[in-house]
Amino acid sequence: MQIQVVDSNGVRLDVFLASVSADLSRSMGKNLILKNLVWVNGSVVKPNFRLKVGDEVRWSVPAALPLEPEPESITLDVLYEDDVLLVLNKPPGMVVHPAPGNETGTLLNALLFYDSCFGEVERAGIVHRLDKDTSGVLLVAKTEQARLALKDQFKNRETQKEYLALVWGTPPACGRIENQIGRHPKNRKKMSVLKEGGRLAISTFEVLERFEKISLLRVRIETGRTHQIRVHLAHLGFPVVGDRVYGRARKFDGVVPDRQMLHAEKLGIIHPFSKKKLLFNASLFYDMCSFLDTLRDDEISGSNIV
Secondary structure, three states, X not given: OEEEEOOOOOOEHHHHHHHHOOOOOHHHHHHHHHOOOEEEOOXXXXXXXXXXXXXXXXXXXXXXXXXXXOOOOOOOOEEEEOOOEEEEEEOOOOOOOOEOOEXXXXXXXXXXXXXXXXXXXXXXXXXXXXXXXXXXXXXXXXXXXXXXXHHHHHHOOOXXXXXXXXXXXXXXXXXXXXXXXXXXXXXXXXXXXXXXOOEEEEEEEEXXXXXOOEEEEEEXXXXXXXXXXXXXXXXXXXXXXXXXXXXXXXXXXXXXXXXXXXXXXXXXXEOOOOOOEEEEEOOOOHHXXXXXXXXXXHHHHOOOEO
């Protein structure tokens, strides 16, 4: 355990750690903070917490601190790029940020290789996330100024976010879901709808196609909570096909999909500098296209869903 008393006001916690410890870079210090291994006056805080004179900072460095992310040559499906923005169609199976068990092969690793500018932007310019097995439009900022402007758009609900989801069951033609989402009271790795606490989550949906026991929905989200669409649809009794966390491994024609059938189809933003409205569209990946084709074929010939 290491201890340091702060002697100046206003410095960020992650910057402070890098300045007082020769063994820690800013990103390594941030990693410690996110793992709850840093305390300010006995409390866990966020990396951007601003310190003041007299604050006591304690931190513990594990024996094997994860290495800083390295650039990796990974092909990216670029939908749009200019001097300050990069828009991608993220494939299913790609983790956005390195995490235990997924330290390499992430979008962050790919971005560091794609352009050195991402090494100069906090979080490599990643403004928002998609789950590992959710595909679709993902926005990245190439400058810190653009990242902060886009972050504000997401926070202020000024973006347009639309998804395609294949779900089990027969939902109504359209609907709106508004409730509170937070950590599951018994399983901290899951999110759930809560009667008390949590954060406001709003989703709307419409049915695009119906099959025997599966429906294709377009889902629009006004907020961006962790696992929001998956939690909302499961809460209504229409879990996303292939979602083993919030649904169950139901088979279609004897096959369980390798991932949840959820795709971020559209993302609308205001360009941080030109102020033009931009709308990006991402095509479905082969696995979801193939699944839909099979559903449409079986609708004609008759299907076996168990």
